[in-house]
Amino acid sequence: MQPSSVLAKGVRKQYPGPRGVQALQGVDAEIGAGRFVSILGPSGCGKSTLLRCIAGLEDISEGTLTVGGRAVDGPPDGVGIVFQHHALLDWRSIRDNILLPIEFAGKRVADYTAKVEHLLRMTGLQDFADSYPRELSGGMRQRAAICRALVDDPPLLLMDEPFGALDALTRDQMNAELQRIWMETRNTVVFVTHGIAEAVFLGDEVLVFSPRPGRVAHRFVVDLPRPRPLAVRETPQFGQYVGEIRRLFGQMGLLDETGVATA
Amino acid sequence: MQPSSVLAKGVRKQYPGPRGVQALQGVDAEIGAGRFVSILGPSGCGKSTLLRCIAGLEDISEGTLTVGGRAVDGPPDGVGIVFQHHALLDWRSIRDNILLPIEFAGKRVADYTAKVEHLLRMTGLQDFADSYPRELSGGMRQRAAICRALVDDPPLLLMDEPFGALDALTRDQMNAELQRIWMETRNTVVFVTHGIAEAVFLGDEVLVFSPRPGRVAHRFVVDLPRPRPLAVRETPQFGQYVGEIRRLFGQMGLLDETGVATA
Amino acid sequence: MKHPVVSSILAGLASSVVLLVLWEVLARASGVRPIVLPLPSAVLVELGAEWRWYLGHAGYTTMTTLAGFALSVVGGVLIGTAVASSRRCERFVYPLVVALNSVPKVAVAPLFVIWMGTGAEPKIAIAFLIAVFAIIVDTLHGLRSVPQDVLDVARVLKGRPLAVFWKVRLPGALPSIAAGMKVAVSLALVGAIVGEFVSSQRGLGYVIMSAQGTFDTVRVFAALLLLALIGLLLYGALVWAERALTPWRANDKH
Amino acid sequence: MKHPVVSSILAGLASSVVLLVLWEVLARASGVRPIVLPLPSAVLVELGAEWRWYLGHAGYTTMTTLAGFALSVVGGVLIGTAVASSRRCERFVYPLVVALNSVPKVAVAPLFVIWMGTGAEPKIAIAFLIAVFAIIVDTLHGLRSVPQDVLDVARVLKGRPLAVFWKVRLPGALPSIAAGMKVAVSLALVGAIVGEFVSSQRGLGYVIMSAQGTFDTVRVFAALLLLALIGLLLYGALVWAERALTPWRANDKH
Amino acid sequence: QALEPVKVRLDWTPWANHAALHLAQQKGWYRQSGLDVTLEDGNGSVTTVQIVGSSNAFDIGHAALAPAMIARDKGLPVKALAVFLRKNDIGMLVPVDSGITGPAQLKGKKIGYTAGSLEAPFVDAFLAAGKLKRDDVELVNFDAASKATNYAVGRTDVVFSTIPFVLPTTSKARPSRAIPFADFGLNMPSFGLVVSEAKFAERGEVLAKFASIVARTWEYIYAGHEDEAVDAIVAQRPQARLDRAVLRAQLDTLKLFFDNKPGERVGVPQPADWEAAVKTLSSVQLIGTSRPASDYYVPGRVNPAAFDALVAK
Ligand SMILES: Nc1ncnc2c1ncn2[C@@H]1O[C@H](COP(=O)(O)OP(=O)(O)OP(=O)(O)O)[C@@H](O)[C@H]1O
Numbered sequence A, B: 001m002q003p004s005s006v007l008a009k010g011v012r013k014q015y016p017g018p019r020g021v022q023a024l025q026g027v028d029a030e031i032g033a034g035r036f037v038s039i040l041g042p043s044g045c046g047k048s049t050l051l052r053c054i055a056g057l058e059d060i061s062e063g064t065l066t067v068g069g070r071a072v073d074g075p076p077d078g079v080g081i082v083f084q085h086h087a088l089l090d091w092r093s094i095r096d097n098i099l100l101p102i103e104f105a106g107k108r109v110a111d112y113t114a115k116v117e118h119l120l121r122m123t124g125l126q127d128f129a130d131s132y133p134r135e136l137s138g139g140m141r142q143r144a145a146i147c148r149a150l151v152d153d154p155p156l157l158l159m160d161e162p163f164g165a166l167d168a169l170t171r172d173q174m175n176a177e178l179q180r181i182w183m184e185t186r187n188t189v190v191f192v193t194h195g196i197a198e199a200v201f202l203g204d205e206v207l208v209f210s211p212r213p214g215r216v217a218h219r220f221v222v223d224l225p226r227p228r229p230l231a232v233r234e235t236p237q238f239g240q241y242v243g244e245i246r247r248l249f250g251q252m253g254l255l256d257e258t259g260v261a262t263a
Numbered sequence C, D: 001m002k003h004p005v006v007s008s009i010l011a012g013l014a015s016s017v018v019l020l021v022l023w024e025v026l027a028r029a030s031g032v033r034p035i036v037l038p039l040p041s042a043v044l045v046e047l048g049a050e051w052r053w054y055l056g057h058a059g060y061t062t063m064t065t066l067a068g069f070a071l072s073v074v075g076g077v078l079i080g081t082a083v084a085s086s087r088r089c090e091r092f093v094y095p096l097v098v099a100l101n102s103v104p105k106v107a108v109a110p111l112f113v114i115w116m117g118t119g120a121e122p123k124i125a126i127a128f129l130i131a132v133f134a135i136i137v138d139t140l141h142g143l144r145s146v147p148q149d150v151l152d153v154a155r156v157l158k159g160r161p162l163a164v165f166w167k168v169r170l171p172g173a174l175p176s177i178a179a180g181m182k183v184a185v186s187l188a189l190v191g192a193i194v195g196e197f198v199s200s201q202r203g204l205g206y207v208i209m210s211a212q213g214t215f216d217t218v219r220v221f222a223a224l225l226l227l228a229l230i231g232l233l234l235y236g237a238l239v240w241a242e243r244a245l246t247p248w249r250a251n252d253k254h
Numbered sequence E: 001q002a003l004e005p006v007k008v009r010l011d012w013t014p015w016a017n018h019a020a021l022h023l024a025q026q027k028g029w030y031r032q033s034g035l036d037v038t039l040e041d042g043n044g045s046v047t048t049v050q051i052v053g054s055s056n057a058f059d060i061g062h063a064a065l066a067p068a069m070i071a072r073d074k075g076l077p078v079k080a081l082a083v084f085l086r087k088n089d090i091g092m093l094v095p096v097d098s099g100i101t102g103p104a105q106l107k108g109k110k111i112g113y114t115a116g117s118l119e120a121p122f123v124d125a126f127l128a129a130g131k132l133k134r135d136d137v138e139l140v141n142f143d144a145a146s147k148a149t150n151y152a153v154g155r156t157d158v159v160f161s162t163i164p165f166v167l168p169t170t171s172k173a174r175p176s177r178a179i180p181f182a183d184f185g186l187n188m189p190s191f192g193l194v195v196s197e198a199k200f201a202e203r204g205e206v207l208a209k210f211a212s213i214v215a216r217t218w219e220y221i222y223a224g225h226e227d228e229a230v231d232a233i234v235a236q237r238p239q240a241r242l243d244r245a246v247l248r249a250q251l252d253t254l255k256l257f258f259d260n261k262p263g264e265r266v267g268v269p270q271p272a273d274w275e276a277a278v279k280t281l282s283s284v285q286l287i288g289t290s291r292p293a294s295d296y297y298v299p300g301r302v303n304p305a306a307f308d309a310l311v312a313k
């Protein structure tokens, strides 16, 4: 299957109800097919909301949003997603959780045994294939959810802070792995993260969101050759990207030394 | 109330059941009253388990564990906790969630109105006091859980990756805030995090855990004067601490460039 | 709020009308004898003609039902909570509750009359006994499905058992208890009727009993129709109360 | 596994014995007439003397109960699912279900004999009708309490409705459905008895009926005691099945 | 040749008014006449009439005939085929030492009755015979099964019920005397056999034969074979654990309600009885008056004499 492009024009999202928050306001974004796009933004600015809109889980209130050229109206075909909270099925073992997309796609589970084993090993969960989610640590559950999103090589991969609960080293490994997998599959990835370095390391471009109501405040194209070794993070070019984004964040006026938020 | 010390000697924790994982093995730790101790360690190594044991939510399988000089047998008095996942009560507004410790302590809720307002403002939730948890973003829920843990100034504060779902800037703010609060209250804090810099910035000492079964692989005393400005992170001394810990992590043999975990 | 409630009442009404018309048409077509199954038109005419009289009996039955139901909610939540909180209760008391619940009240109803006389008490008692088990089971289920992490918060904060119950366990169990109440309310209604069958001078159970004795099928079905209506209204009231009591749940999830 | 099951059976037995002894002592002390409430010792002697005969009737009633219960589980889950999945079903069909459920089956039982004859069918039908509502309500509750994030996963993965039902909704609703089944199984037992009251030559309902006609209170209570026992066993079997079917839930949470 | 099946729905669980039905079975008289009879217990006459009248499950019902008349008047096509108890057996039980001899003494008394049974519509008429109104007494409605017990334990002062059924059982606990409603001008037939018109049109021959055998058997029983009848019930219903003494006492009480003049054979519907019944029932608006009395029964099909030879063997 071809990777899917994502196009947002003037997307506004207001949650229903009398006090319904306006989460997104005039979001414009063009995510080309096969691109890896990182999204950065302050907590509560609407990143998860945008991902849910792209996944067809929330209706937008205004604007147009297309995936693979088609207006989103319910989940588009070929989407893999890692939610901010793992969303594993309590009643399935880790292996069966990972196999869920295969089963739902009507494919033969047996054909994916090796792939699942590989993913489990890659995420360090090989000993927990038969455990239930409640027997796993927070980070382990998140890794299982990542495996589930990757198992069927979806043309569009949406990841909402997938590495948020991982320690620095596991996170580095996962970054390297994700890049490797993406370079093999070349699917479209929308990757929400709080790690500026991670966003730059992985992304072809980085979209920085404004505080709520969220919109794309800035778009950085990351022009670093691939495959990028982890050590790329120590290069001056990399540092420049990170510094620039950091500065932008600072301009959005959130931080002062007393720590009281001004936004 | 006096801050509580925590003392662990040869603590082993095996989860029950035929396949019960051994999460901790021979954990020795001495956390003095009024100290701020950061805990770092690979995902799944038993950090949350240790915190739950200290909080009296899990029995230990071997060894001794005391809080304030008393063997832990059920939750000790005066503990505040931020769980890895927010654990907010769905049926209470954010304000009422934050007030829960006050209500359970049998104190007058009216006396804490100002404090709650302050905490809400500090965490940027002032507009969401009357919202229910399901109306909040992931990071906002986590911030609400932090407010709940702080509201009653507990002598022992246990925090399990409290800032994991926050963007870099909010996180920095929260770091600064937490330090400020701690310097006022001087309670004992056990702070689990995946951010090495964060661990060093906040901690009087940093305990680094080995992979599962977890034990204290190394203890670093962070000898930086307080209050520490955020800018301390750019000092060479700070960089040295971080580098040392990073090196130790590397020695634990988790990372190689292909990304496949070897542990 | 107004619009959905009104429209759902209209929807219920519409389908009731459809059912009644269907019943009328089928009954006419199949030529089933009215003495076995009367025409709904005849039933409605009967109700229209004597609505005051029926209203009196319906009111009595509704009162008995509500009293038994209220007791079953209080008792069921108490028993369910006791069983959920005490291992001893669960092992020694609960089996008895389960066993006693399997004794058909219809068969022991006469004993209640002997013990409690012929007033409202035995009817309320039977309504209570029939309804309470649904509340117990769903309270138990609800209390057991309160998320562990939330219970952990309460434990660490060392809330007094009563405070934890009111602030954590009960609200967490409320959606389940509400489900139990929906089952229980119609059981209480049946219980009140069963009680009235055994001994009564009033109520729809009495109406049914005496009409059956004289093959007054129209009257029997008029009473049954009223019971269906009462059941529906009580259920509707519960759904409404549930929404009001659980504002934190998304509206469309109800 | 063995130890807790054995010990909980022993616990249930112990408290039953306590209850029976209490009943014996109180009955003797209060001098209540045996024709109103017999001594449990007499009841046990009766059961011991004629256990084969009682077993036969108990077996018949159990079979009827199980058949009605099985139908109610299948039917209840289907109806509950239909109501949960279709707004139209919820608005137009469900009110009718609620209304019909409020019609006491005891009052319409003769109609079932007229329609279905005097075999097991009317008893099974009544057992089904009495039991099914508890399953419907708890299925509905269970399906509505499947976590939204898990449903979102299923939606994004575009699982076919049937696959989503089997792999996501049903397992998610299973704990609630199990609670509904616990209520339903004893209702099915009562339904079978009500059916046997109206027309039967077998079963414990028949035993109760005919013993009442000869004022044979000992026999009535022997049958009631057996019903309590059957109810307890069926409940126990459900608890066991629930544990087996929901291995992902912590054991101590049951 | 093959036996003709006859499925009978009884009025209630076994008691003495089933004596002839069982004795004929025990004696083999059905089989010898080509019938294969099965008896099933009932749950009150009303239900029996309803089921016999509107389903195919039974060929014939044994029930109180007044409910059959009411049902017929209301459109259920049932008729009485045989009448055994010609006198209304409903009445009042009073403690022997109460001094109550009729409705006139009931002022202020607590009366147990069953709303769903046949005595209910006659309550006012019976009280009126003693110049009382409903408000002068305390009426308490019980279901059929608990009425007698509540009277026996003293919860009511008197009870309205089916005399032959309750008098013997209740007297053990509370010695009582029976006062039939019939003695106060409220007469109508009691137990007999009920058929649906369709069934009778189809199998009239067989059902009439059955009715005649039962009628003849009653004659046999009251010709001094009461104990044999009691034995037959017990033998046919080994599990019901019936009390022989109670059955015998019920049988003796029942005899008073057969009420046949010399020369009249048991079971044969008598036109005069039915005229009286219509009068009684219409007087309390249980039936209308449009239907002639002859419409409620099948005349001339019960012929016990045809089985004299069989019984004499
Ligand atoms: N309830 C449980 N039952 C059984 N095993 C458990 C349970 N909770 C945790 N474990 C196991 O214990 C080990 C340690 O888990 P723990 O949650 O303490 O890790 P952690 O250090 O907090 O990891 P993370 O950084 O991913 O949150 C893991 O291997 C996990 O599988």
Ligand SMILES: Nc1ncnc2c1ncn2[C@@H]1O[C@H](COP(=O)(O)OP(=O)(O)OP(=O)(O)O)[C@@H](O)[C@H]1O
Pocket: A015, A016, A020, A021, A022, A023, A041, A042, A043, A044, A045, A046, A047, A048, A049, A050, A084, A212, B134, B135, B136, B137, B138, B139, B140, B165, B166, B167
């Ligand atoms: N289900 C909901 N109902 C109402 N409001 C909601 C809902 N979900 C999110 N919101 C609101 O929408 C805004 C954006 O939320 P969103 O989850 O998209 O933020 P986010 O950028 O993902 O934040 P975070 O980094 O903290 O996860 C927030 O203000 C939140 O309060």
Ligand SMILES: Cc1ncc(C[n+]2csc(CCO)c2C)c(N)n1
Pocket: D212, D213, D214, D215, E011, E012, E013, E044, E045, E144, E145, E146, E147, E148, E149, E161, E162, E165, E166
């Ligand atoms: C214990 C007991 N059972 C039933 C009745 C009801 N009843 C009144 S008359 C009669 C005979 C058949 O119609 C019957 C069964 C009763 N009074 N006491």
Ligand SMILES: [Mg+2]
Pocket: A047, A048, A049, A084, A160, B137, B138, B139
């Ligand atoms: Mg988010």
Ligand SMILES: [Mg+2]
Pocket: A137, A138, A139, B047, B048, B049, B084, B160
């Ligand atoms: Mg953890």
